[in-house]
Amino acid sequence: MKYEIGQSAEFSKTIAECDVYAFAGITGDFNPLHTNEEKAGRMYFGKRIVHGMLTASFLSTVIAGSMPGPGTIYMEQDAKFLRPVFFGDTITARVTIAELLEKGRARLTTVVTNQDGVVVVDGTALVKLPKED
Amino acid sequence: MKYEIGQSAEFSKTIAECDVYAFAGITGDFNPLHTNEEKAGRMYFGKRIVHGMLTASFLSTVIAGSMPGPGTIYMEQDAKFLRPVFFGDTITARVTIAELLEKGRARLTTVVTNQDGVVVVDGTALVKLPKED
Numbered sequence: 554m555k556y557e558i559g560q561s562a563e564f565s566k567t568i569a570e571c572d573v574y575a576f577a578g579i580t581g582d583f584n585p586l587h588t589n590e591e592k593a594g595r596m597y598f599g600k601r602i603v604h605g606m607l608t609a610s611f612l613s614t615v616i617a618g619s620m621p622g623p624g625t626i627y628m629e630q631d632a633k634f635l636r637p638v639f640f641g642d643t644i645t646a647r648v649t650i651a652e653l654l655e656k657g658r659a660r661l662t663t664v665v666t667n668q669d670g671v672v673v674v675d676g677t678a679l680v681k682l683p684k685e686d
Numbered sequence: 687m688k689y690e691i692g693q694s695a696e697f698s699k700t701i702a703e704c705d706v707y708a709f710a711g712i713t714g715d716f717n718p719l720h721t722n723e724e725k726a727g728r729m730y731f732g733k734r735i736v737h738g739m740l741t742a743s744f745l746s747t748v749i750a751g752s753m754p755g756p757g758t759i760y761m762e763q764d765a766k767f768l769r770p771v772f773f774g775d776t777i778t779a780r781v782t783i784a785e786l787l788e789k790g791r792a793r794l795t796t797v798v799t800n801q802d803g804v805v806v807v808d809g810t811a812l813v814k815l816p817k818e819d
Contacts, residue, residue, distance in 0.1 A: 564714060566714065575708055576709075576712055579740070580740075581697060581751070582747040584750035584751065584756065605746065605763070606742065606745075607712070607713075607743070609739065609763070610715070610739040610743070611714070613713065613715055613737060613738065614713045617715050617717035617719070618717065623717065628766065628767060629764065629766045630764070634761060634762065676764075
């Protein structure tokens with residue numbers, strides 16, 4: 554595959570309570586904001602929200618799976634957590650090639666939106682592209 | 687709690703195969719590098735490795751749980767994936783207050799090391815600190 558600026562791919566998923574709870578179990582991040590409806594109800598967002606790093610992880614899914622895809626070496630990711638993601642929200646992670654750099658590297662724009670098209674996570678990634686066939 | 691530059695906390699965990707497989711199931715990232723020993727064995731690292739975003743997620747665990755701790759608003763995270771993490775590695779995520787900024791914000795240094803003290807993920811985070819008591 555020949556890589557060009559503007560190529561992009563996406564991955565969508567409805568994030569369920571079980572995703573958030575499994576992620577809490579793996580990471581040990583049981584912040585009440587994510588796993589305690591009573592406390593979360595009295596905090597900023599009024600109910601439990603998804604871990605920001607879980608939402609951002611779907612960017613990695615796109616990078617590894619489809620754009621640039623298998624063989625990519627993931628070097629850097631930055632993420633701004635702009636809006637909360639709630640249980641049951643359907644998010645779409647989109648990755649686009651923004652710059653082709655020397656040494657086979659590329660800068661990607663990485664954006665996650667919710668079902669209303671609102672950007673919830675914005676950022677960029679740096680990767681080493683797979684060898685072109 | 688009064689926040690000061692240099693305050694830090696950490697979280698350690700041995701990352702097991704089940705962690706990586708559960709994370710793959712949640713995120714849909716079944717890159718063979720993480721979940722196919724046969725293919726991973728013929729790739730760069732010679733065996734399956736942990737998803738970079740999973741390793742980086744332990745930084746969020748520290749930020750939410752202990753430094754700065756409950757009430758922190760997580761605004762940004764950047765992460766450089768410097769070295770592979772293998773199944774069975776014991777990682778330590780350490781978060782340190784690096785700068786106190788206006789509007790109650792802080793810049794944190796966020797580093798994950800393995801059992802040999804090698805830095806596997808390096809980065810920074812931007813947070814809004816909890817209100818001081």
